[in-house]
Each structure stands twice: as C-alpha cells, then as structure tokens.
Amino acid sequence: MPRREIPLLDKTRATAHDRDEIRRIKAAAITGIAFPHAVQAVQIVAADGSSPPARSPSNASTG
Numbered sequence: 536m537p538r539r540e541i542p543l544l545d546k547t548r549a550t551a552h553d554r555d556e557i558r559r560i561k562a563a564a565i566t567g568i569a570f571p572h573a574v575q576a577v578q579i580v581a582a583d584g585s586s587p588p589a590r591s592p593s594n595a596s597t598g
Contacts (some may be wrong), residue, residue, distance in 0.1 A: 536563060538578065554583045 538561070546559045561578045 541578070557582045 543559055543593045545558075546563055547556075547558045549556050554580045559580045563576050565573060565576045
C-alpha cells in the first residue's frame with residue numbers, strides 16, 4: 536500500500552519555545568519484508584511550523 540493511502544492515526548499540534556510543533560503518526564500491518572518478525576510499520580513526521588516537514592520521516596518496524 537502506498538504511504539499516501541495509509542490512514543493518519545494521530546495528529547497533534549502544540550506550541551513550545553515560541554514555535555508551532557506538528558506531529559503526524561501513521562501505522563500499518565505488514566508482511567513479506569526483509570524483517571521476518573515485523574508485524575507493523577510506523578511513520579512519524581514532525582515539523583516545527585517554520586518550514587515544511589522533513590522529506591525523510593522517521594520509520595520503524597515492530598514485531
């Protein structure tokens with residue numbers, strides 16, 4: 536499934552250090568990848584509001 540089609544699970548917006556902070560979290564069940572015990576992939580995107588979000592968000596697999 537393409538990343539854009541994975542539903543957004545949570546979005547938070549807060550102000551800290553005089554900046555708007557935005558965090559978005561997506562997770563999806565996975566099978567058939569190089570990590571045989573992984574059952575879920577997670578994507579976390581964080582931005583401080585002064586610039587667009589990073590093009591390389593944090594990604595992880597859980598198992």
